[in-house]
Amino acid sequence: MSLRQQLRGTGVALITPFNSDGSIDYDAFEKVIDHVINGGVEYVVALGTTGETPTLHKEEKIALANFTYDKVAGRVPVVVGIGGNNTAELVEELKSFPLDKAVAVLSASPYYSKPSQEGLFQHYKALAGVSPKPILLYNVPGRTGRNLNAATTIRLAKEVKNIAGIKEASGDMAQCMEILRDKPADFLVVSGDDALTLPQVACGMEGVISVAANSFPRLFTDMVRNCLKGDFKAAKELNDRLIQGYEFLFAENNPAGVKAAMAELKLIGNYLRLPVVPVSAGLQQKIKEYVKNLK
Structure with a gap:
């Protein structure tokens, strides 16, 4: 089965549960894995940015990846997130990280540095050159401060052998359609915006790597499946x-x-690592009522 076939539909960017003392809550993490797989997701993404990876130590990342492989136990494919703004450090990490049981690496584009388009191209080319697994680009300019534009995405797709797809979260529908028009046939394009997934699949995307599927996997995966079979009503x-x-x-x-x-x-448990804190009491109440009433 091709990577495009394996990663068609809903992937979920897994959260990392913590205990009140800030340590990783592995019992809760196992519950989350079972919750999303039983809810119908096609694959899981461990160590994505939704998993608060900037606050995780290297040893914790390795332990979480291995725990994910063990608890998923082949039920669905596993993608591993390895990204950042230090290209040389990521090159070394890709050489040593446990990726045997992963099908691909999702790599968020460099943040804060705001490299040029040529810098972004060379960054991803360097990662692809050493990665033992196919690389999925991750464009999320709202967080990184720099857009990976359509021309650079297509250049990477056509010129760098180990670049297999993109999670596109620019929110720019014109850019998304340009990528979908010009991409190679075997290049995977998935949404990184839960709220835009329906129209983006209508434009030709093959699914989504979702945050909402952590909490509402059944409804969300059913929505995406209906999109993919063309039942937009x-x-x-x-x-x-x-x-x-x-x-x-x-x-x-x-x-x-x-x-x-x-x-x-x-x-x-509702615990996060600084600098992220729980939502305000007012928003928590709205979320509580929404979850209670969602059928």
Whole structure:
């Protein structure tokens, strides 16, 4: 099965549950893995930025990756997030990180440094040259401060052998359509915006790597499946029920919003690592009522 076939549909960027003392709550993490797989997701992404990876130590990342492989146990494919703004350090990490059981690496583009498009190209070319698994680009300019534009994405797709796809979260529908028009046939394009997934699949994307699927996997995966089979009437009915949820999850911070929802579902404790803090009391109450009433 090709990577495009394996990663068609809904992937979920797994949160990292913590205990009140800040340590990783592995019992809750196992519950989350079972919750999303039983909810129908096609694959999971461990160590994405939704997992608060900037606050995780190297040893914790390795332990989380291995725990994910063990608990997923082949039920769905696993993608591992390895990204950052120090290219040389990432090159070394890719050489040694446990990736045997992963199908791909999702790599967020460099943050803060704001490299040129040529800098972004050379960064990803360097990672692809050493990665033992295919690289999925991750464009999220709202967080990184620099857009990976359509021309650079297509150049990477056509010129760098080990670049297999992109999680596109620019929110720019014109840019998304340009990528979909010009990409190679075997290049995977998935959404990185829960709230835009329906129209983006309508434009030709093959799914999404989702935050909301942590908390509402069944509704969300059903919505995406309806999109992929072209039943947009059924997809819209499900998406209409989720729109307010998207708003609440991202109103103050991700993953603070989705962790608040998952705490209401009794899956995790509502703990985060600084500088991220739990959502405000007012938003928590709105999330509580939304979760309670979501059918």
